[in-house]
Amino acid sequence: MEEEINTKTMCEDQDTISVGTASFKSILSLCSENTMEIPEYQRPYVWSQEKVDELLGDIKDFYYDDQMVKRGANSNYYMGALLLHQKEDKRLQIIDGQQRITTLLLLDHALNADESVLSQANGNLKLNFDSPLSKKNILSNYAFVQSDKSFLKTEDYKNLLDHLVFTIIISTSEDDAFTFFETQNNRGVKLSPVDYLKSYHLRELKSDEDKQKVFAKQWDKDNQNQFLNLLFTKFVWRARKWRGKNLFYENQDFILNEFQKQTHSANGSVQLFPNRINSLANSLSYSVESGMAVHTSPISIQTSAENYPFSIRQPIEKGLAFFLFTQKYAAVYKYIFEQEHLHDKELNEALCFYREVYYRHSVYLKELFKLCLVMYYDKFGSQQINDFALWLDYLLGSYRIHQKSIVAQTPIKMLRDDMSENLLDVIDRAYLPQEVFTFLKNVTDHWKYRELNFKSEYGVQAQYKNQLLAYYKPDDQDKDLSNKLKWINDFITNRK
Template sequence: MPDNQNPNYEIKTIVEIFKQENLTIPEYQRPYKWTVKNTNQLIDDILLHQEKSKYRLGTMVVHNNNGELEIVDGQQRFITILLIAKVLSDSNFLDKDISYFLTHLKFSNTISHKNIARNYQAVISRASDIVNEKFAKFFSERCEMVQIILKSESEAFQFFDSQNARGKDLEPHDLLKAFHLREMNDSDSSEKIAVVSQWENIKSEDLAELFALYLYPIRQWSKRQSARYFSKSDIDIFKGINLKKSPAYPYAQILRMLESFTQHYKNSPDRLFDNQEVNFPFQLSQTMIDGRHFFDMVSYYQNSKNKLFNRLKENEQTNRIISTLDNQEYKYRTGDKYVRRLFDSAVFCYWDKFGLIEIEKAVKVIFLWAYQIRLTQQSVFIESIDNHARKDLMLFNKIYEATHPKEITQLLVNFKIESKAKNSESVINLAKEFQGIKNEK
């Protein structure tokens, strides 16, 4: 950034940090998730360095928002430090009054409440180690943090993105969360809290799976682009247009109209009587809408994915395929996992375009197309399914360009079925049946 926008770096002791009564944690920040192990490790680190003249506890990035210092990064460590300070204060070993922070810091997320209570008990259990004058003096006067003060929220999030993009602790979807929250600068706190709560209700591993196995590859393969791994360098594919800030591009007009209709329908007094709901008509191929729509989209597709595959198990025809693929013999081999990933994402892609219309026929076609590489190749790698998705029949691209289900359900997927993969009899028999080949007795 330009020199006149360089962040202000300050090294502050813990007691100096607690003197800043304008230090706050925005309500839309992520929940407090440090564990007892993290808490004990911090205490152990402080104890280990007690003989040093100074000890650096880490970095805290804050945004100066009209005089309030909002913590953008470092809140996990700060809250844990506050828990240690409370135990010392309750035992009269800390001179600085921290009651302001205990009174004014609000945590609306139940995850935060649970972890704060648990870690507070963990700190209390270490009383014999830390509740003494030596530890309290070192902790408050010689333990330090680097405090980085940035002038705008945009700069703060840019700094947050660049710092964490280098680390291994955050997933790509974490960086997307930060970006799309930044796009909600003009929204009120209650809306930010709502979308973050919606996001945090989905487990991190489920979010990682949703992006890596469904959203990312479908968007890429539909345009015949490679989609082997979803990494931090790929997150721009989930950044698009901010409807409130962008010029009136003609291509964005339909998005604005859809947004206007959806909001008008939701806010109509008629909803008080008919209890009808309408969601924004998301499509994985459409231009991404930045901000709140991103969070709504993620929740929509996470819920839809679970419902879709449960629905397929309720249908006799599609369940035959799903139950065969769920068989133990196809669950653990790496190649089988790759092919199943290809199958699942293609089914989801079809559903996103045409819903459940002719889904039984589509699943058969997708099964033959996806498992063609399993039955004709000795080994299957991530490169195998990536190439198959983009080159052989180009199924994702065909779904993307199709205007009627028959363009997919009437595709012919014929290939010579060979027993290249061991222990694939069930899949072979199913493929032969769908191709009209009778098994030899």
């Protein structure tokens, strides 16, 4: 490095933090003495062609001014900070900067081919990209760079890596490295809450790299198309935090507080709590001759993720437990809404109702419908889940049919202000499905179905009415929405 400052932290093992500035080419020369690698647990390579194009434009602006006059040969272009963790076995792990490093290596290879850093690294530069998203973006961005003939044909760019300068931070403490990572913002794609959650909880597995690799790969598999962002923000966080009358929408700080700061330290094994799946017995019988007999619940030695013995509102431990918890609710969501249920009539009918009546309606009511369905399934499984879907719609539909516009605050107002209790709490505390059904019937204002105030045959309210009629198929003399309560009761009775 051109300049290096060594400091020692005030701790027993004397961890060190080295800080300095260096050209990108000088940084990569560290590979002659160390193996530089991207840890398995890092997020995929996500830079788009737009980000690469922006970088190319900045580099061109750096080399030439507005009149295309070449700048001084000693000019350097600052690329931000590069954060590395120095491991004891001479491995340098890239904690922050992999997006920029990967992109610059693509540029260098496109410019210099056999003389590029990648071609001459001799195995000391280990950048493994198992994620399909990483592979897709690498191939796409490399092709994009190769298509920029003006960039490739300019000789000045051949020595590009000599003039790109980083602040380089090398820490022998992984905890210190992640502290830097979480508090600085560098050029690149903004980290999402789930990126922070992944890094945070993988640190808890630092003593077991095999587990780190397994759960990092599973995380990336579950997070295709940013699915885990949807899962945590729209469903898991709301299921846990929308309690009582204190309701508000999530943001990044709230997500990180709930799933980082409020998680508990683990003691080597995952703590379990009583719930539908994790119970010793599910019934008992009594006879005069033999007395009471407790019938134990079936025990599954190997189980699919949607049946892991967790509850959505339970305390969460750091590391292993967090990843298993995430796997469960990713699997639960996909099991309910993305799979066909040929052997589960109840769940199949609930999914059909959702698709036929709710799929194209207000995003806010749809999110609330799905949130309630996830919580109900978590509590009772598929037991009478289609009945629940119909009674839930009895409540939500009274808002849809009575209001031309459903806004973001509608679900919060509904749960907080318009009910004697929060529906999510009722589901969580109920012993039997019938308790939830009775609550839904009691809190629904049936008069909203009688006092219809829409006239258009093409608006969202009329569309909702038509979808209900198509689903329930009532008799001609029975097609007024004021009869909806009767439709539901008849439908449930006829199914039995």
